[in-house]
Amino acid sequence: MSDSTPHGFHSTGAEGPAVGQDEWVARHAERRIMQGGPLGKVEDRVRAVPWWAWLILFVGLFCLFPLVETGGYVREVAFNTVLYMLLALGLNIVVGWGGLLDLGYVAFYGIGAYVYALLDSPHYHHHFPTIVSIVIVVIVGALAGFLLGLPSWRLTGDYLAIVTLFFLQLFQTVTTNWQHVTGGPFGILNVDPFGLDKHHQLATQHNGVFAVSYLYVALGIFVLVYVALRMVNNSRTGRAWRSLREDPLAAEAMGMPVNWLKLLSFASGAAVAALTGSLYAALYGNVFPLTFYFVTLITIYTMVILGGSGNQAGVVLGALIVSPLLEVLRDSGKSRIMFFVALVAGLALFSRRSPRIAIVAAATLVFGFVVHAICSAINGSWVAGEHHGGFAGFVDHWVVAPDQMARWIAPASYVGVICIALVVALLSGWKRLALLVPTLYLAAFVWENVMLSKPEPARYIVLGVILIVLMILRPNGLLGERRVEIV
């Protein structure tokens, strides 16, 4: 499932690059496949399967999911994940293909939700059929995107990022303060679910649990959007967008209508976001300004970057990882397991590169037991905050968990673990490995004692760290193509 770079050289094989492909680029791509690491081999296998087979498999599995899982909460998480997948697809048009940094993206999501809420709610006593209101929502969203795109005629890069960020702030100001129309901070309540008219509506709840029909509606829309965008991407417009991303000046020199292309990418991204917004409003039945703010924006950005900006399948994968991850991190029991799974997986991944990592893992394990034994011998209350039984009980025999912590311990250990991790990043060789042992243990201590009790900031901290680390170590994300920089 590749989107952004031609893979013609697969078929031509040893004869050299395909027609219209630069030799240097071809060599680069070949090297990438040779040294792709563990992910590279998987990527190659994955590429052999046609994209539609993947889509059918994926959607099929997703449709079967509610049969296995009957809990309303999990189904709702699945629905949210589909929403995020749609949002990531939309953002991918602007950021991944157009190469324009759009920080006002969630405002379009909000505009979609608000327009739907105004058209179908007791607020103005309008109850339009869903088909009509969705068409209006998409048109309004696209127009708003078009308008926001207009400054891009004159502004580039950073300036455009600021204008879009202001647009988000403007959206917030208007929705919070224009109380007659938007209901202000109290939002619009009792929004209609989808339906043909007021009497034929698709209930959002079935016997008090989340109605699974909405999951299917969302999936249907997702498939439509995915296929449509894929076709756009393979068309003239898609190629023009990518050339715009790589070098706007060269694209302009080649006679491409650069300005219109930018507007088009803003408008299509906004339309997808607005469409998603109407889904949100219909299911949850209410809209508030703060749903569509910085936090949602960063979440969607993390998905796109993690999956690989520019790669459709990648951004969907990103949404599929990040959205459940955020849910898991809400719950302390699950997020404890999550942390240790991530730790072990990370060590395993790196141990392929250097077998000494295995020694570090073992040393950390021993180190933990030693520290725990020393602490419990000195003062019983230092380990009194322990759980009994289960995974938590096992972890607490390894990590020191004080009953009551002095006020300075939480900030000191948190700042300490950040500092020591940064030092580890600077060192190399055996020093780094040696320092890694206490770092890992301290990280476990902080996770267990500081972060687990406050899931709300903790899960967003995880997002922030993912963004920074990804940009530095693997800016192309999981499935994205590494950008070829020709100097």
Add this chain to the structure above:
Amino acid sequence: MQNFIQYTVDGLTLGSVYALIALGYTLVYGVLKLLNFAHGDVFMVGTFVGYGVLQELGGPMNPKVPIWLLITLVTLASMAVTAGLGVVIERFAYRPLRDAPRIAPLISALGVSFFLSNSMQLLFGATPRNYDLFEYHGGSLYLRGLHIAGVTVPLLRIITIVAAFVLMVILWFLVNKTRTGKAMRATSYDREAAAMMGIDIDRVIVFTFILGSALAGAAGVMFALRVPTNVSIGFIAGLKGFIAAVVGGIGSIPGAMLGGLVLGFAESYVQGYVPNGTQWSDLYVFSGLVLLMIFRHQGLLGRPDIRKV
């Protein structure tokens, strides 16, 4: 007339804080051509450091040191911590991306901003912190002051304005009269050529971050002297500082000062004279800014960038 003086003083105070934040953006942009989205959160950390030091020194009720020393110490501590923070951010989040596509450090900066604000929430909670200097000597910092045409300009305002002015003079001196300042100007003019002339670019960039972040820390304390602070203040404060920098022309140091003042006055007068101005002042400011950016995007004092192909 009395209202006018009141609004003008408000605008001047607000404007000098905005100018200090804007200087941080402008300095970094001048040297790195990077919009440092994390700057607003560095400012927020500064307000919290100031609060912590204030409490350590006995709080406003019965401070352990004289009041002038108290305010100085609080400001200096905040500046020191934010300067360190700026250096760390530059070293670990921006330096590895210096040669990456331009979108990469921007996204990394977003991540840093998100990370900082949520870390502060994790450690100190979301409750607002109030410096509460009104407690000092029965509000003498607020009630005493300069009398102009029947309006009392509180002592605290005067301190803020004077301190901001002093900091700007120091900055002007550092940038225009020292060797490092010269290197900074050279780097911002043409980084490659400066490197070829033997200027240590890394050092210059670190120095820039120290200056910018320290100013943000000082601005944080001055801001928090007026209104309570909380962990989510960084976003909006950063945005305002940003606007000020852009209005004046990003990359231009006098521009940032001018832009901060223009923004402060604009906000203060809109809130005072326009009906419902307090609610809608953001709308007016942002719309004005978008128009300015479309028609004169180099700002008031910036020079238009010439694209070389």
